[in-house]
Amino acid sequence: FTEDGLRVMRAVRFAAVLEFELDPDTERGIVPALPSLAKVSKERISDELHKLLLTRQPSRGLAIAERTGIIALILPRLAAAFDAWGAARGGRSAVIAAWLSRVDAAAPEVRLGALLVELGDPGFDPHHRDALAFERVDTVLRALKFSNAESNAAAHLVSIARAIELVDLTAPQLRKLFSLIGREYAQQAIALWRAHSPAHPGVLAEAERILRERHPLSPKDLAVTGKDLIEGLAQPPGPGIGRILGILLSRVIEDPRLNTREQLLELAQRAELEGAR
Template sequence: NADIPKPVLEVIARLRELGHATYLVGGCVRDMVRQVHPKDFDVATSALPEEVQKAFRKVIPTGIQHGTVTVVTGGNHVEVTTFRSEGDYLDGRRPSSVSFERDIVKDLSRRDFTINAMAYNPLDKELVDPFGGQVDLPARLIKCVGSALERFSEDGLRPLRAVRFSAVLGFSLDPDTRDAIPATLAVFRKVALERVREELGKLLLSPRAEAGLQLLADTGLLEVFLPELARADAEAARLARVATQAAPLELDVRMATLLADLVTGPQARELCMRLKFPNKSADLVGLLIEHAKLETRFADPDPALRRLLARVGPAQLPALLAVAKARVQARAPEQLPALATLSERLESLVAAKPPLSAKELALTGGDIMSALGIGPSPKVGEATRYLVEAVLDDPSRNTADQLRALLTDWDRARST
């Protein structure tokens, strides 16, 4: 119990005093049983949401209709959910109804996998484990609660969750659970893509992303939401998986690494939009892929590298270097030293803070207009671009005097 935060214990104790069966449930019980510190603690209770609200001074009705109330105790937030069972799933996505229950076993039986379907009462140190999660945990098995075919037909997300937990925990799929995946792909196809993306993100950020991606491919799940990868030839797909595993644990970096040699930047952007990634992530993944092939730039002179920095943005350089390194590590490790040299060059170029865009020029738009003796016109834009190119070639030219001299020459050359 040493792991359990005091506010969580207090909430459980209070509800129990009032006579409500109350337990820790789900991921935190799984993690405690396997002696890993849980990320968050979910409390489930027989008390109805209004009873939970009455039992505490400060509560937030987080998701009252699903039975979830957040209890606020001294700045801590504890999520408390009323025991639930679910009506039939008619569309493969959501139950047609949910009803509140008085019995913890009813609540546990709607949960996905045996290891996620245990409850623990820390006050009496009582573990409720009707489906054998305690056996499957040391056996390192992901196994559905009840019939895998039925459970996967109810909620099409579950097969992807099975693969995700397998990657995150390093567990195998129980044979029945595994075999039910190809058989229920039609249901998986109906799942909202944001839910898919959520699970894919957790899989990609797991230490066993490579094995997880392989399992996604082998079970047919990948073909449904990432045909670009599922249909790549075997060697290209293998390299993509190995590279992804080698990349740092950042979702955009891992997505870019996965896709860099399979699609173009704009295609990757579209693909991320399709999977409901935030626009910002889709843009970044596209940009990273656009410029990821740094092994083609080992011989680039400084001005070319400054142009690269101008396009990528110095803030994105660490991500770009991470993608490039993971790819090279997987595809051509002998090029790593040359890539390291290039990375250092790029980093020192950034450290020198060279002017990379119009706003860093020593002349403002107004200065440029008065130097040329003109008002706002397309010519100002042309002149500005000319100056930006000039300072990208040689940043030491970025002084007001030198830029004015350049402008005079440019204007003269242009009008003859």
């Protein structure tokens, strides 16, 4: 292990790939090799972590990584978060067990987010836990040299997972949230919620319904276009059209039944008149 520190992570990954337990002597040999792992480039470490998360049962490797100190070395903030959540929720071992179960249950495309949900530390201000979780996950993954896209996606998913713990979100609130993050992230968020076992299960069913029924979430989902508004309002192209489209989207997010050409043009005329005052 000491010749190439990455070998300890490969051993962990192979345990998951081949679905076996490491020999006790082999596992004990990981700890003295951790200083060698600390010298390995972040890119190589993140590559091994990514491969581990794509195995059928990542928990086999993650459990070893947590026991031997690999997680504490490569993801120190996550290890600290386990302690914080353990103090808040009945012990560290229960938090670890739930963490391992969640990562296994998560769809492969959201496992990076599932891995880091605990970074939404219980010590955070509840009213800002989602934003703080986003910042922390993004910082941790960028430090490990994950791509901007991977870091951003995982941070969005964790922040949303923490946000829904705070309140039973209504359908309009869910639509507004999905509108902010985009339909693709919304699909992934639902996959993570399912693995995360949210405190408000009704939210999951409502979120799935919103996406299944394709409720309008962006200007392109509206029954009218900018061109329709230009023609219908006899208004020239410009920021005013974008402003009206934003108003229409807000109304439709509140009530998707308004998303018809006739109703939206009527609402647009009112918005134009109000904007002119």
